[in-house]
Amino acid sequence: MTTIRDVARISGYSVSTVSRVLNHKNYVSDEVRKNIQKVIAELDYVPNDVARDLSRGRTMNIGVVVPNIDHPYYTDIVRGIMAAAFAAGYNVLMLPSKYDAVVEHGYLDQLRRHAFDGLIFTSHTMPVADMVPYKQYGEVVVCHDPGQIDISAAFTERGPSYRAAFRWVQRRHYRRVGLVLPRDIDISATSSATITAYKDVFGVEPEPSLIRTGVMSYDDGYAAAEYYGTNNLAPDFIFANGDDIAAGVLQYYRDGHLTPPTVMGQENQLSGQLLGIPTIDHHFRDVGAAALRLAIGAAEGQFPVHSDFIPR
């Protein structure tokens, strides 16, 4: 491997002068610069990024914790992160977590070991408060509203669009509203925001028997509908946490030749468009871009992003 010392020796100048040429710094005469560049070209020399990172004390890498890449929430948010990272000259490290708190802690430790400069949690199981001590080692960013906890965050403002959606439901006089939610209400910001918006609009708690949690996919949506069906719960409206999930819900009724309730999805996915159901666009790409800017220290604090209810 050819090093900066080889270039120095062969060109007849010192490593510091070569380093200055490499980094386009001043205090190098045009002639010397030209000579050194010629040797660099001849030797086909390139600097070693790891040595450079060690010397500079930063990696230009940002870690992104992702429970499962197949969910549209994550692909959208990761797209936004990647685009912003590329523009800023950063590389993105994908860190799969499967919602495992132990694995999540492992990534915080990697941050501490300087494996990357910043860490974005697109979602997580561990308590946000446990992340705070790690801020001293690099930027830590979450992608939901962290409430009172002092941590950088970028997230969609679900309240307004959820309330708009439920007012739409209310105007149509649906009586039995099924809520098909991703994870338990105490750990999922999405789920709790849904419940809160429901209460804001309807003035009452949602019917507990009509709430299904742990629903993340088309198949889960199908199973949730099956649960409603076999237990004779007969919702006349179902609010799902994604268009694909809503598609699974509808398929259950279709397979059983039953009249389906009205359904609403989220994420503005192709399946929702095909089925002609109302949805909510959370603009997750913008959330991702904002999260990255926080992670590289180009911005600070909390970044709420506007979301849109799309009636159909």
Place this chain on the structure above:
Amino acid sequence: MTTIRDVARISGYSVSTVSRVLNHKNYVSDEVRKNIQKVIAELDYVPNDVARDLSRGRTMNIGVVVPNIDHPYYTDIVRGIMAAAFAAGYNVLMLPSKYDAVVEHGYLDQLRRHAFDGLIFTSHTMPVADMVPYKQYGEVVVCHDPGQIDISAAFTERGPSYRAAFRWVQRRHYRRVGLVLPRDIDISATSSATITAYKDVFGVEPEPSLIRTGVMSYDDGYAAAEYYGTNNLAPDFIFANGDDIAAGVLQYYRDGHLTPPTVMGQENQLSGQLLGIPTIDHHFRDVGAAALRLAIGAAEGQFPVHSDFIPR
């Protein structure tokens, strides 16, 4: 920042002994190990990954070049890569390319600068032959059949499933088969494999006016169908490069209240399931897993992966 030297100084042992404890090596007495581990715990010391990488000469990072993350081909293949990387203790660096050959070359240069140990091209625009010289700097892996070129590769064997699909078409006596392909035939392995399989089954070249390239998305599929429609090309069957794309094709006819041709998709996506169209499952997760094993040097050579035609 506390370093290994601090641990050595405070514990009263040398850095090499501390290093041995850190790396669970032999030749350390239990008592010394315990003393040192106590100091490590007290100081809350963790080793610096960058320094470790520099010293060891490798990063445990694998770069993955991805033109656009939203396409199902890439999300599936990346999922396979991530799962295998996680299992092997590697981190995955996502490298967006937008099919730009200059950007692709930039990532090969990053490999040369030791930013990662291996590089996987899920797809690319630059010629494969241009990658060969970079093999000296680390593993370079492509995700299509590289033909005679000596480079590691993991890819779906498209031939058998494409031929099975076209035989299905043939048995149904379709006469005017539209081919809706991703990129130009000379740069896309997918496109050329489609043409070859068509010729194998039908014994003739596909009708040039019925071939559309550059079709990557639902919207592109819609536009391709529009092209057929406005030019009175009247295909009676359309072979699309994805179920979502096939959905776009069908939507054009639906919007115009026209009788659609029969369509076939690929990727076994939700949209294809909803529309009840035949498709091809390429098992891209397995391809990704194989690609990673090649990239970390756990395997060598070419890894063809079997794909399945799914009639419906």
Place this chain on the structure above:
DNA sequence: TTGTACGCGTTATCAA
């Protein structure tokens, strides 16, 4: 079993 000292390749400080 433990310690010394050097190498990894670069950047940054300070002197010349």
Place this chain on the structure above:
DNA sequence: TTGATAACGCGTACAA
């Protein structure tokens, strides 16, 4: 404007 040299933090022959 250029150069010598000390960091950066860790791993590892080799010596003891």
